[in-house]
Amino acid sequence: MAELNSAQTRAAEAAGGPQLILAGAGTGKTRTIVHRIGHLIAACGVAPHRILAVTFTNKAAAELKARLSLLIGDDGGGVTSGTFHSISLKFLRRYADALGYTRSFQVVDADDQKALVKRMLKNRNIATDRLHPSYMLSWIEHCKHAGMTPEQAPDSEWNGIRLHELYAQYQQELSQHERMDFSDLILNAARLMREHADVAVALRAGFDHVLVDEYQDTNPIQHEWLQLLCGEHRNLTVVGDDDQSIYGWRGADVSHILDFELSWRGAGIHRLEENYRSTGAILQLANVIICENADRHEKALKATREDGEKPEWKVCNDEYDEARQILGRIERWRSRGYPWCEMAILYRSNRQSLPLEQLFRESGIPYRIIGGVGFFERMEVKDVLAYWALLNRCGDVLQLLRICNRPKRGLGAMGQEQLAAILAASGMRAYEWLDLIAGGQAEGAAKKLVPLARLLVDVRQDMEAQADRGLNMVLEASGYLQSLSAMGELEAASRIENIRTLQDYIEISMAQGLTPVEFMDRASLLQSSEEMKGNAQDEENAVSMMSLHRAKGLEFDCVVLPGVEEGLLPHQRALDEGESGISEERRLLYVGVTRAREQLLLTSARQRRFFGEMHFPLPSRFIKKLPAEILQQESFAPLTIHAQPAPGGIAPGLQVCHPTFGEGMVLGMEGSGDAMRVTVQFRKVGIKQLMLKYAALQVV
DNA sequence: GCGGACTCTCTTTTT
């Protein structure tokens, strides 16, 4: 305990019962959890496997175990750790039949989920402008986050469509295919305990102590999940920071952490406020930004480090200029001795990585992008997983339908429909059905799959013990790899590389003794190839680029936050939501700022392309009014217009004259054509937004 | 059933 300060020690050594640890950014949160677990094992004699640690990502779970092993040796590895989703899946693999599911169900990913809803709405002739699939899906998700099954969902109508009926239909379609979506995992695990007393008893008996990290991002069903699991022994420790709650859109409810004492009477409360991470100047900026939020525990992080250099804000011309400026700054940091891997660029939306990627590639600076299109969402990865699952006799109908015409086997839309009907009528599992038709008895569309079915059976016989090697034969002999090369050399090469990566991962997992079903579980819960690598210590020596959401829990010496503009941070979608949306965006910026240890650069652009259209954003409200002592602003460089100025030669930065409002300066522009709006700071009447078409502005 | 050309839509964040 020598390495802990007194507040951390009190939290780590607190007795059983509910404990709330309010841990600000950089206050040694993980260290405190690790020590608390170590204390439970070493001092209180709790068996490691009777401790459950719930983390936010799989990677965090792995890291926790690694640090625990460092602290207390091999025992640390015995602690059960995982995300709400992965732990729920483990519960369901044992008891899903209590809810009417087969235990061999699979998990659908976001793409398939969306496709399912789309198909459902199309079959019912509901046009997307009457009910948008994404609205339908978010309504369903909302119900699930709130813990409501279709029967418990409110009677809701939207344009005369009964949403709760569609929810019920959606669940039925999923269970027909023996599938659950991500939210089902948690809801159904909670239902196991909610509705089945015997299962609840069995699950509760598994753990004596439960610890939850990033508690500010739990949603109501996760809250219930915890209550059901820990309600008896009440040995629940939660750690979090209300100022870092950034998953409201996923149902997270900050009130769980704000009102913890109400749900868990007699809870011990511990505050960690000494920040060991960032320089004083960076913390000052963070504190100034976050104190504007109303709905929070009043507190301020205390710096333990020297003041350091002032954070800086740089206004750029457009996203390419922004990327250039960032590149320049990063090279400067490098020349001052910071390694590439200690630098990160954290953006609001993944799309912002594009210009950065281009410039970094040209300049040869090593970089890695974390997130974006998830590894397991790539077409070729999903295809190969489907082949692999069928080869290993666990693939389902959806997976067979996925690859039935890849490569082309002459099965178009009609053929696939026929196939789906044949499969449903057979009442067999997809792989069993394939075994059956391998003998040659097949009618209609099914005939076209006989060669594939034969191939799978043959390879299985040849390869018996090493199905991971057999996969390669299947991909070769089926013509799948060949079909990829038709896509052009470059694209095929990157897809084949992804397939190799996946094959390596399959091999590793098999070597660890996982069954095919266990492997599919693992794959469906991971989303990046980053996580597949596990916690390999050799973090590549490259500049990291990722979304602000992904950056939660990480830290770097040098951080760049690009796109600090109205419409991007705060995001337009959040602006439409009003105050609560804006608070969350402010927390997002706070998370970004507090990732930095020593150097921090914020940038914004005067003009930025959004899906092919030029926009002229204003600087973010979060930093616009900050004094130079807190955020040093580089003086405005003369504006270079890369795009066509608007009709009449209007562009941001120019002096203009209006017939009634008088003289002023153009601050920003948005929209295009007749809908283009201009924001002007008038000398006498202040800021006005005008429709360019009608405003009769003249450049002075 | 397939491929090419065309149109339309959609852009937040993730387990």
Next chain:
DNA sequence: GAGAGTCCGC
């Protein structure tokens, strides 16, 4: 500006 969806001729 990309990706998905649609239409049409073969």
